[in-house]
Amino acid sequence: MNIKLHQKKIFFASxxxxGAPDDASSKIREDKIIKWLDxxxxxxxxxxxxxxxxxxxxEYDKVIPKGFIRFLGKIAQLRERDIPIFFFNGNHDLWMDDYFTKELGIPVFDHPIEVLVENKKFLIGHGDGLGPGDRQYKVLKKIFTNPVCQWFFKWLHPDLGIRLAQKWSKSSRITSLQNNENDFKGExxxxxxxxxxxxxxxxxxxxxxxHRHLPLDLPVGNSSRYLNLGEWVNQFTYGVFDGEEFEIKKFEN
Known part of the structure; x- marks a missing residue:
């Protein structure tokens, strides 16, 4: 993939x-995300x-989760302005299928991709399951992404299936915090x-x-950088590339 800036910038967020931790706080965050997109x-x-x-x-065959209509409407508006948008599956939204692609013209990637921007090479992905360690999650991911397991899950009524998945998602986040998973781990x-x-x-x-919920800017070799985008539950950080420099910024509005 090759992107030309034409005196504009590329923006990144993750x-x-x-939806977390409850509807009320999620809607406040959704409004802030829309202000950022504006x-x-x-x-x-x-x-x-x-x-x-x-x-x-x-995504069931005919059903998607309830909510997020303001966010979905905003990205639909951006696509109508011919702004390319690229989605990646994370460990909490592994089960995206073709809804975004068909309805909004937004491709969805389940693995890191290579992108060339003004002669700069990017490798972009969510980050879950990469590198050494985290064996328990890697096993779980194989189960969750197995087509047979997904086929069985989709036959649960959406009210039950989504409720069970939301409960698991919340417990996973709590476990992560208890284990200090969001602390910087150095090497x-x-x-x-x-x-x-x-x-x-x-x-x-x-x-x-x-994925790491930490805004990071770390050297890789002699001339490369690893940048983690942070998160929007507490930090509201994002990345921006202007053709020469990449910065991690915080949305303050």
Whole structure:
């Protein structure tokens, strides 16, 4: 994929976790996300939404989760302005299928992708399941992404299936906080380790990921950077690339 800026910028955000921890706080966050999208729409050459946009999402054949209508309406409006938007599955919204692609013209990726922007090479993905460690989650991800398991799950009534999944999502987040998973781990940062391993075989100028809920800017080799986009439950951080420099910023409005 090759993107030309034409004197504009590319914006990146992840981990909105819309729906968490409850409807009231999620709607406040949704309004803030829409204000951010409003603020960037005139200078956006493209927008990358890099996973865990929803705290839970499962597409049945004829049903999608209730809610998020303001957000969905806003990204539909941006697409009508011909602003490219790219979605990535995260570990909380693994089960996106073709709804966004068919209804909104937004491609959805379930793996890191290579993007060329003004001769700068990017590797972009959510980040879950990459690098060493986290074996328990990697096993769970294989189960959750197994087509047979998904086929069985979709035959649960949506009221039951979505309620069960939301309960699991909330317990997963609580466990993460109890284990201090959002603390900086130094050399044990597994996505950073993954980036350094990739760089040994193929050069990228920028490695852009989410998932860790930490805004990070770390060196990879001699001339590359790993940037984590942080999250929007507490930090409201995002990335912006102007053709030369990549910055992690905080939306203050």
């Amino acid at each position: 981990d909105f976790h819309l 603020s960037i729409q005139n200078e956006a050459a493209a927008i990358f939404l890099v996973g865990d946009i929803f705290d839970f999402w499962f 044990d940062e597994w996505i950073w380790a993954y980036c350094k391993q990739v760089e040994k075989n193929q050069h990228f100028d920028f490695y852009i990921f989410g």
